[in-house]
Structures are given as structure tokens and as C-alpha cells.
Amino acid sequence: MKEFLTKLLDGASEKEVASADKEILRNLLNLNAVSRHKDRYYLNNGFVCGKLDISANGTGFLAPYDKRFKQDIIIENKNLNASHYGDIVLAKLLPLKKKRQSAKVVMTLKLANETSVIYTKQIGSVILGVNVKTGLSSALKASQKSLKMLPPGTLLKISNINNEIVEVIGNINDPLSDEKISLAVFNKNDEFNEECEAQALAWGDEVDAAMYPQRIDLRKLPFCTIDPVDAKDFDDAIYFDEKKREIYVAIADVSEYVTPYSPIDAEAKTRGFSVYFPHKAVPMLPRNLSENICSLKPSVARLAFCFKITLDEEDEVVK
Structure with missing residues (x-):
């Protein structure tokens, strides 16, 4: 969004407007904050876009995307228009009465938090x-x-x-x-929606090796997980063959179970990562994946993505 709003200062062509920014452009046009001239869109004089900071006393400070402003723009509390700290906003400049430029928020273009x-x-x-x-x-x-x-x-x-x-x-x-x-x-949710849970449960609790003939079977090697014994999920495991000086580094293969644009994929993108508390975890993936079939539990078959690394006597990588 910042890139699009910055382009409006020098003019953005129709082709340069990404689909995600088209609704913002429509709103700016409706507010008469943007004009079209020779197939390019320009931010009108008197308007400025930027990121909002709010001090402890309630005064706002707008960091403008327009580099011609050498200082943050002051926005008094009464002119914040219900915008919040960290929001990206459109503001209208007010008549210059003091040395410091001031403005009022016209519209919040993107919320920092919902x-x-x-x-x-x-x-x-x-x-x-x-x-x-x-x-x-x-x-x-x-x-x-x-x-x-x-x-x-x-x-x-x-x-x-x-x-x-x-x-x-x-x-x-x-x-x-x-x-x-x-x-x-941080708007993190401990629960998953029904679509995600159903998709995760559909994989069951066990891995049938016969379904994966193209994979290399490493179950005879005594891998050791590197997560603590009280961990909710076991993501990583290693095995070192001392004679051959080969080290195997494995991570649970989540990609087998999470397909692009699926409900779980969309939810994982929203969450971004798992959150860990001393007594519990709020996972990025439904628990039937993160704590079950994608967890490298002892003595059960699991799918993994594995690197085999050969070392020399000085522990330098050969291949």
C-alpha cells in the first residue's frame, strides 16, 4: 500500500494499480483526494498519506509518505477521526497557523489492528x-x-x-x-474454524508408508528429536552416522498436508507463526497436524523433509 500511495505523488497509471489497491483508489476518488489526468492518477494538493503515531496525551503525529515534508505532521486529538496508533491514513492539511504543519484525518486507509x-x-x-x-x-x-x-x-x-x-x-x-x-x-485465536479442523482431521492419526513408494524409508535409523521432552510438537530430528560421517537433518513435512489456497493455508498465512506460553501453545496449524501427524513422535511413522550431509574429518561439508 505504501508503494501505491507514494506513486500517487508523481502519478500512477492504471496498470500500476494492483488489484489490492483498487478499492482504496475508488475511495480516494470519491473523497476528491485523487484526480485523473492523462490516464494517470495524482494525489490532490492539500492531502497527505502516511502512518499515524499517537502520543500518551492523545496528540497524533503523521509520518507522511511525501518526502517534501521534513517533519511529522501534528494531528490534534479532536481531528483523529477515530483512527488508531499505527493506522495508515489519509489526512487533509489545515491552514498553517504555526511553524508546524497540522492536519485532520479524513479516512483510515488501513488498520494497524482490527x-x-x-x-x-x-x-x-x-x-x-x-x-x-x-x-x-x-x-x-x-x-x-x-x-x-x-x-x-x-x-x-x-x-x-x-x-x-x-x-x-x-x-x-x-x-x-x-x-x-x-x-x-495481537488478535491471535486459540480456536480454528470448522473447515480447518475438518481438513486436518481428514488425514487421520497414522502414516501408511505403502502410500508413499517414492519416498526414502529412513525409519531404521535412530533419529533423535531436538525439542524438549515436554514440547507440544516435535518438528526436528537428527541422526549422525559416525563411521560414514553422515548427518541427517529432518523436519516434519507439513507441505504434504497443507495445499496452497486451502482453508488451512489461508489460516496459517493469517496467523504467521505459533505462539508459545510456558504452559500451552497456540499453533499456526490445527492441532491434529501440529501436535499429531506432523509431529515427529517416537516409534511412529512420519513424513519428513530430510537433508543428508557428508562431512570430512575436519567436519567440513563434502556434499
């Missing part, structure tokens, strides 16, 4: 939500009567799109809420 985690706090006579990540307070889309029925410090997950309460997480004074806060702040 949700935020806040805790309730009474400030004066009203209950506000305090963002656990930024410390900024804001009004919530709920009646004061209902908010005052909640215990002080109630943790809520709210939508950054409409400020509505999505989920009650716990209480900020409860140490057991830390895990839920961590997952909610």
Missing part, C-alpha cells in the same frame, strides 16, 4: 476505555449504565472499525488475564 484491548476506568463521572497498549482513553460504544455495572478494570476487546465491544476478556487486576491480553492484543 481490534484493541481496553480496560474500563472511571474518569470524572463517566466510564472510559483505556487502551492497554497505548494508555490512551476513549469513549466506548455502550451506555454508561451498562458500563457502570461492570467491575472497574474490566478487560474488553473492541472493534477498531466501529468501537463496539467484541468480547469480555477478564479483569486487568487478575494475573490470569495476562495470557488473554497477549492473544487479544
Whole structure:
């Protein structure tokens, strides 16, 4: 997105607009922030795009993509237009009254996060939500009567799109809420949807070697997994043949079970990685894969991607 918004400064042709940016272009045209001239699109004067930072006192600072601005642009709290820290926004420049340029947010082009985690706090006579990540307070889309029925410090997950309460997480004074806060702040989900679970369960619990005649069978070699004994999943294993000076380095072959554009593939791309707590893991893949058929458990057949490396007497790689 940054590349597209930067191109608008010098003009972006129709061919240069990626499919993912076409909706943004339509919105910018509707707001009269972009004009078309000789088959190229230009950001109109008076508008600027960039990434938003918000200080502890609620003042916004826009880091513009337009390099002609030598400083961040100030956006007063009243002009943030419900945008959040880290959002990519379109802003309209305000008349220059001081040495520092100021602006107001017209539209959020890309949310940094779909949700935020806040805790309730009474400030004066009203209950506000305090963002656990930024410390900024804001009004919530709920009646004061209902908010005052909640215990002080109630943790809520709210939508950054409409400020509505999505989920009650716990209480900020409860140490057991830390895990839920961590997952909610980064919008990580412990559960998988039905499509992912069904696809993962369809592979069963065992690997039938007869189904893979093209693979090399290394089950006679005494591989050793390198994860600790209390690990949820065993990804990697090694074996060293001391006489032949051959080391085998294996990793569970997830690619056999996760096909491109499948529900699991889409979910894995969204998650990006597994999250590990001292007592549990929130996996990138459904547990029937990550903790079962893709886990190199002792004495059971598993598919692996393996390197065989031959070393010389000085432990240098020969092949």
C-alpha cells in the first residue's frame, strides 16, 4: 500500500494499480483526494498519506509518505477521526497557523489492528476505555449504565472499525488475564474454524508408508528429536552416522498436508507463526497436524523433509 500511495505523488497509471489497491483508489476518488489526468492518477494538493503515531496525551503525529515534508505532521486529538496508533491514513492539511504543519484525518486507509484491548476506568463521572497498549482513553460504544455495572478494570476487546465491544476478556487486576491480553492484543485465536479442523482431521492419526513408494524409508535409523521432552510438537530430528560421517537433518513435512489456497493455508498465512506460553501453545496449524501427524513422535511413522550431509574429518561439508 505504501508503494501505491507514494506513486500517487508523481502519478500512477492504471496498470500500476494492483488489484489490492483498487478499492482504496475508488475511495480516494470519491473523497476528491485523487484526480485523473492523462490516464494517470495524482494525489490532490492539500492531502497527505502516511502512518499515524499517537502520543500518551492523545496528540497524533503523521509520518507522511511525501518526502517534501521534513517533519511529522501534528494531528490534534479532536481531528483523529477515530483512527488508531499505527493506522495508515489519509489526512487533509489545515491552514498553517504555526511553524508546524497540522492536519485532520479524513479516512483510515488501513488498520494497524482490527481490534484493541481496553480496560474500563472511571474518569470524572463517566466510564472510559483505556487502551492497554497505548494508555490512551476513549469513549466506548455502550451506555454508561451498562458500563457502570461492570467491575472497574474490566478487560474488553473492541472493534477498531466501529468501537463496539467484541468480547469480555477478564479483569486487568487478575494475573490470569495476562495470557488473554497477549492473544487479544495481537488478535491471535486459540480456536480454528470448522473447515480447518475438518481438513486436518481428514488425514487421520497414522502414516501408511505403502502410500508413499517414492519416498526414502529412513525409519531404521535412530533419529533423535531436538525439542524438549515436554514440547507440544516435535518438528526436528537428527541422526549422525559416525563411521560414514553422515548427518541427517529432518523436519516434519507439513507441505504434504497443507495445499496452497486451502482453508488451512489461508489460516496459517493469517496467523504467521505459533505462539508459545510456558504452559500451552497456540499453533499456526490445527492441532491434529501440529501436535499429531506432523509431529515427529517416537516409534511412529512420519513424513519428513530430510537433508543428508557428508562431512570430512575436519567436519567440513563434502556434499
